[in-house]
Structures are given as C-alpha cells and as structure tokens.
Amino acid sequence: MGNTMKNRSPYLIIGNSAAAMGGVAGIRGRDADGLITIVNREQRGAYYRPLISYLLGGKVDEGKMPYRPSAMGESNLRLLQGVEARRIDVGGRIVETADGQSLGFENLLVATGGRPIVPKDLPGREAEGVFTFTTWDDAEKVRDFIEENEVKEAVVVGGGLIGLKCVEALTALRIKTTIAELAERILSTAFDETASQLALNSLKKGGAEVRCSTTASRILTKEGKVAGVALTDGTEVSCSLVVFTIGVAPEKSIVEGTAIRTDRGILVDSSMRTSVEGIYAAGDVAQAEDLLSGEKRCIAILPLAYRQGFIAGSNMAGGEAKYEGGLVMNAVDVCDLPTISVGMTSPQGEGYEVLSVLDEKAPVYKKIVLKDDRIVGAIFVGQIDRAGIITGLIKKRISVSGFKSLLLTDAFGLLSLPAEYRKHLVSGMGTEV
Amino acid sequence: MKRVIIKEEFCIGCRLCEINCLVQHSKSKKIIKVFRNERDSLVSGVQVEQSGYVSFAIQCRHCEDAPCMEACMTGAMHWDAETGAVLCEQDRCVGCWMCIMVCPVGAINTGPNRAVASKCDLCYGAEMPACVANCPNEALIYGEYDEE
Numbered sequence: 001m002g003n004t005m006k007n008r009s010p011y012l013i014i015g016n017s018a019a020a021m022g023g024v025a026g027i028r029g030r031d032a033d034g035l036i037t038i039v040n041r042e043q044r045g046a047y048y049r050p051l052i053s054y055l056l057g058g059k060v061d062e063g064k065m066p067y068r069p070s071a072m073g074e075s076n077l078r079l080l081q082g083v084e085a086r087r088i089d090v091g092g093r094i095v096e097t098a099d100g101q102s103l104g105f106e107n108l109l110v111a112t113g114g115r116p117i118v119p120k121d122l123p124g125r126e127a128e129g130v131f132t133f134t135t136w137d138d139a140e141k142v143r144d145f146i147e148e149n150e151v152k153e154a155v156v157v158g159g160g161l162i163g164l165k166c167v168e169a170l171t172a173l174r175i176k177t178t179i180a181e182l183a184e185r186i187l188s189t190a191f192d193e194t195a196s197q198l199a200l201n202s203l204k205k206g207g208a209e210v211r212c213s214t215t216a217s218r219i220l221t222k223e224g225k226v227a228g229v230a231l232t233d234g235t236e237v238s239c240s241l242v243v244f245t246i247g248v249a250p251e252k253s254i255v256e257g258t259a260i261r262t263d264r265g266i267l268v269d270s271s272m273r274t275s276v277e278g279i280y281a282a283g284d285v286a287q288a289e290d291l292l293s294g295e296k297r298c299i300a301i302l303p304l305a306y307r308q309g310f311i312a313g314s315n316m317a318g319g320e321a322k323y324e325g326g327l328v329m330n331a332v333d334v335c336d337l338p339t340i341s342v343g344m345t346s347p348q349g350e351g352y353e354v355l356s357v358l359d360e361k362a363p364v365y366k367k368i369v370l371k372d373d374r375i376v377g378a379i380f381v382g383q384i385d386r387a388g389i390i391t392g393l394i395k396k397r398i399s400v401s402g403f404k405s406l407l408l409t410d411a412f413g414l415l416s417l418p419a420e421y422r423k424h425l426v427s428g429m430g431t432e433v
Numbered sequence: 434m435k436r437v438i439i440k441e442e443f444c445i446g447c448r449l450c451e452i453n454c455l456v457q458h459s460k461s462k463k464i465i466k467v468f469r470n471e472r473d474s475l476v477s478g479v480q481v482e483q484s485g486y487v488s489f490a491i492q493c494r495h496c497e498d499a500p501c502m503e504a505c506m507t508g509a510m511h512w513d514a515e516t517g518a519v520l521c522e523q524d525r526c527v528g529c530w531m532c533i534m535v536c537p538v539g540a541i542n543t544g545p546n547r548a549v550a551s552k553c554d555l556c557y558g559a560e561m562p563a564c565v566a567n568c569p570n571e572a573l574i575y576g577e578y579d580e581e
C-alpha cells in the first residue's frame with residue numbers, strides 16, 4: 001500500500017489512442033510537468049486505429065503508424081505498454097492491472113475505446129481465417145494470414161465505414177472481396193440512399209462485390225480453416241478469409257461493478273466527468289451529450305475522441321473546460337471517391353427541408369438538411385472542398401435563411417455567410433469552433 | 434506568431450494572390466511555365482471569393498486551436514515547431530479528408546489529384562508569403578493579430 005501511495009500518479013490514463021492523446025494535450029496545457037501514467041493493453045505505442053486499413057492495403061508502412069512521435073516525447077510521461085488494466089478501486093483510487101500492479105491515481109481518464117462486435121453463436125467462427133478489424137495487431141494478423149495462405153478471395157461482413165475501408169485495402173491487395181451488409185444498403189447510418197448508391201458504384205468499380213440485405217449465417221470450414229461463408233439469403237460465397245466489421249461496442253467492462261454509472265457507454269457530464277469525482281471518460285467508450293438532440297449518445301469518431309480527451313485532460317488538471325456536444329460526422333474515401341457526411345442525413349418526421357444537387361455521371365452529390373432554417377445535416381460526395389464551412393454552420397447553429405439558395409452552388413463560400421460570423425471566423429486568434 | 438491578415442475592404446479581386454501562390458509552389462517558379470505546363474498539378478492555397486463588389490482572399494488561418502490537427506489520424510497535420518504554422522506533411526497524409534470536414538473556413542482542399550490534403554504553408558521558409566508579397570492593394574498583410 002505504501003508503494004501504491006508513493007506511485008500515486010496525479011494523472012492516470014487507461015488507453016493510448018485519440019482520446020488519450022487529447023487527454024495528454026489537455027493536461028499539458030495546464031500542467032507542464034505533472035506525472036502522466038498511461039496504461040495500454042496493446043504492445044504498441046500510440047497510434048490511431050483508423051490507420052490500420054491503410055497499413056493493410058500498403059498505403060502506410062509500419063514506420064508511419066505511430067502517432068506524431070513528437071507528441072509522445074512529453075516529459076514525465078510513463079507508458080505501461082502491454083499492460084491490461086483490470087479493475088478500478090473507486091474508493092481507494094487504485095487501478096489494478098492484470099500483471100498484479102496497483103496504480104494509484106488522483107485523476108483517472110478511462111479511454112478504453114471500443115471492442116469489435118462478433119455474432120456470438122455463429123457456427124464456424126473459431127475457424128482459422130476469421131478476424132475482426134480494429135487494432136494494429138488485427139491488421140498484422142490479417143496480413144500475415146493472407147501471405148501465409150495466399151488468400152485470393154475474402155468476405156467482409158458489415159458494410160459500414162470500417163468494412164468499406166477493409167474492402168478497399170483487400171482489393172488493393174488484389175483479393176477478390178465480397179462485402180455482406182445486413183441493411184438494404186451500405187453505409188446506411190451515415191448516408192442516404194443516393195449517397196449509398198454512389199459509394200456502392202465506386203466500390204464495384206474498385207473491384208468489390210456487394211451483397212446487401214444479408215449477412216453471414218455460418219462460416220464454412222475445411223480442416224479447421226475457412227472455406228466460405230453461408231449467407232442468410234441462402235447463397236454461399238467461397239473464400240479463405242472472413243473479416244467481421246459489423247460494429248464496435250464501448251469497452252466499458254473495467255467500470256462494471258463500480259459506482260461509475262453506465263448506459264450503453266460510460267455516462268459523462270459536459271466536463272467529461274463520470275458519476276465519480278476525479279474519474280473521467282472520453283472517446284469511443286464515453287456516452288456524452290449529442291449536440292443536435294441534447295441526449296447522451298456514444299459517437300465513436302476520431303475528432304470527438306480527441307476533443308473529449310482534451311476537455312477531460314484540462315479538467316483533470318484543474319480547468320473548467322466544457323464539451324460543446326458531439327456531432328456525428330464521417331469523412332471517408334471510397335475507392336477514390338471522396339465523401340463527407342455530417343449530422344442528420346436522412347431525416348425522419350416532419351419539419352425538415354432538404355436541398356440537393358446530383359450529377360450521377362461525375363459523380364457529384366450534395367445534400368443539405370435544414371430544420372427551422374438551421375442546417376442539421378449534410379452529405380458531400382465527389383466534391384467535398386469547403387464542406388467544413390457547413391459543419392461549422394451546424395455546430396454554431398447559424399440561421400441560413402438569408403443565404404439558403406447559395407448553399408449548394410459553386411459560388412458558396414465564406415462570402416455567403418453573415419458578415420459577423422465570417423469576421424469571427426477569419427480574424428482573431430484561433431477559431432473557437 | 435505572424436499570420437496573414439485579411440483586409441476585405443481593400444481587396445480588388447485581382448486574384449494575383451492565387452496566381453502567385455501557384456507560382457511559389459511550382460517546380461519552375463516561372464509564371465508562364467506554370468501557366469503552360471504545371472497548371473493541372475497545382476491547387477492554390479489561397480482562394481479569392483467574390484460577389485459583386487465585395488471580395489477577399491482566404492487561406493488557412495493557422496489556428497491555435499486547429500480542428501484539422503485534432504481530426505488527423507496520421508499526424509500529417511502538425512504544428513511547425515519553429516514558425517507555429519499548421520502544416521500538412523503530405524508524405525504522411527492518406528487522404529481521409531477529416532481535416533476538410535472540420536475546417537470551419539474551408540481552407541483545405543483535396544489537392545490536384547484528390548490524393549492528399551493540400552493547404553497554405555505560409556510559403557514555408559519565406560520571409561513573407563507570396564500572396565501577401567504580391568497583393569497590390571495591401572488587402573493581405575503579414576503580421577501579428579491585435580489583441581482584441
């Protein structure tokens with residue numbers, strides 16, 4: 001116990017990706033040299049998980065995986081790599097690790113991220129050649145398996161963002177890849193029908209097969225190895241590699257059974273604090289306020305993970321930073337088709353106004369969803385330059401009544417905006433956005 | 434740090450800033466050669482917006498609280514330790530476009546081949562950015578922001 005007390009870290013962080021990086025930056029903004037201890041289950045330095053598809057596809061090499069090397073050159077930072085945090089003793093302010101260490105803390109940031117969902121009782125899931133795809137290790141395992149087994153055909157189960165990027169990587173490796181998506185279209189949560197169709201066309205052009213309204217019902221095996229996938233529509237696809245990308249769930253197991261309140265994720269207030277004083281959560285594991293609905297919601301995207309981490313970090317170091325609320329947004333390049341989607345893209349119910357332009361040939365598609373003259377959602381496909389201005393208008397809830405007709409024209413820019421908002425954007429230090 | 438300050442009331446919409454940005458970031462650095470051979474391989478880091486008599490040039494604000502850096506998954510978007518400028522290390526960029534999604538002034542673009550993010554680098558290493566140096570009416574000036 002005496003040892004624990006001596007080792008009590010003013011700042012302890014569980015996890016070492018975007019939220020943790022934001023946390024370190026937030027802490028260092030207020031406290032230049034207080035000891036920061038990072039416990040990370042993975043035997044890796046800090047890296048950002050979305051990069052793994054580029055690693056698999058060969059666009060990024062190992063040397064470029066680590067997150068900004070300089071950012072981790074922080075002084076007085078202790079990184080416990082390959083160490084798994086097992087239990088939080090909330091009263092004793094101690095985190096116990098799987099290898100028997102007791103790490104005392106004054107302030108704790110839980111930034112454990114998400115874990116991939118795999119259908120529980122799927123026959124054949126233990127076969128050799130079945131993978132999930134969220135970590136650097138996953139990407140390495142998939143790559144090694146491909147090399148060792150000369151994989152020529154693969155099935156990716158789940159047509160969301162991770163699935164698509166995985167397919168893109170596999171097709172870049174000249175593997176004939178089929179994607180199976182349970183919904184009637186790919187990217188169904190981020191996109192509307194038109195945008196999904198354009199993404200699908202691009203994927204097909206890139207060489208992938210797409211099967212919607214179906215998912216894996218069984219993994220076909222031969223001598224313990226994957227031989228194919230039986231789909232719920234009754235068809236079978238032969239392959240020697242299956243990757244599950246059907247989603248991620250908040251990795252909150254460490255707080256279960258403690259006084260820290262959870263729902264789908266770990267519940268946090270606008271200072272990113274959990275229900276327990278001195279214990280914060282950020283990133284994919286956190287359930288924080290949603291900007292548009294005001295409800296608490298898990299939004300597993302990188303920019304929010306960093307921002308939440310930064311706010312938590314500042315507050316751990318005695319600050320009073322407030323989270324402005326999260327906005328769902330995704331940027332993804334689908335086989336050389338750039339896309340961006342922000343906020344509510346397929347509104348349900350009354351009171352919404354939709355503006356859109358479509359050029360199927362180019363292809364270019366832009367859509368803006370408005371409610372009470374304020375933008376609440378947008379999609380950009382094929383032409384994304386300046387989309388961030390729209391994101392800014394959503395965040396700041398700027399009324400667009402005076403320039404609505406310009407929003408989707410090529411002439412749209414800062415000049416279209418109310419002079420006051422424009423001035424606020426382009427002058428002064430920082431952007432406050 | 435020094436930044437480019439926009440004086441919209443002095444902008445005459447001549448677009449010399451855009452042209453000189455292209456030349457500065459070209460291989461040849463010669464305006465006619467750029468026009469003839471390099472036009473398609475360059476995208477200006479500064480953009481003139483114009484409507485009627487109102488115009489101004491806008492480029493990256495090099496924010497202290499840069500949303501593009503927070504959203505960057507590769508670390509390509511970074512602060513330059515020496516100048517404080519927000520720079521994109523294009524060798525690291527994978528073209529995920531998160532920076533474009535979050536830039537509130539729309540100052541980042543997909544570059545000439547839609548491969549990697551491209552933006553103003555304050556003419557790295559130069560005493561004065563080319564857009565400012567070539568603005569005929571001081572609609573762009575290079576200096577410290579006043580404390581407001």
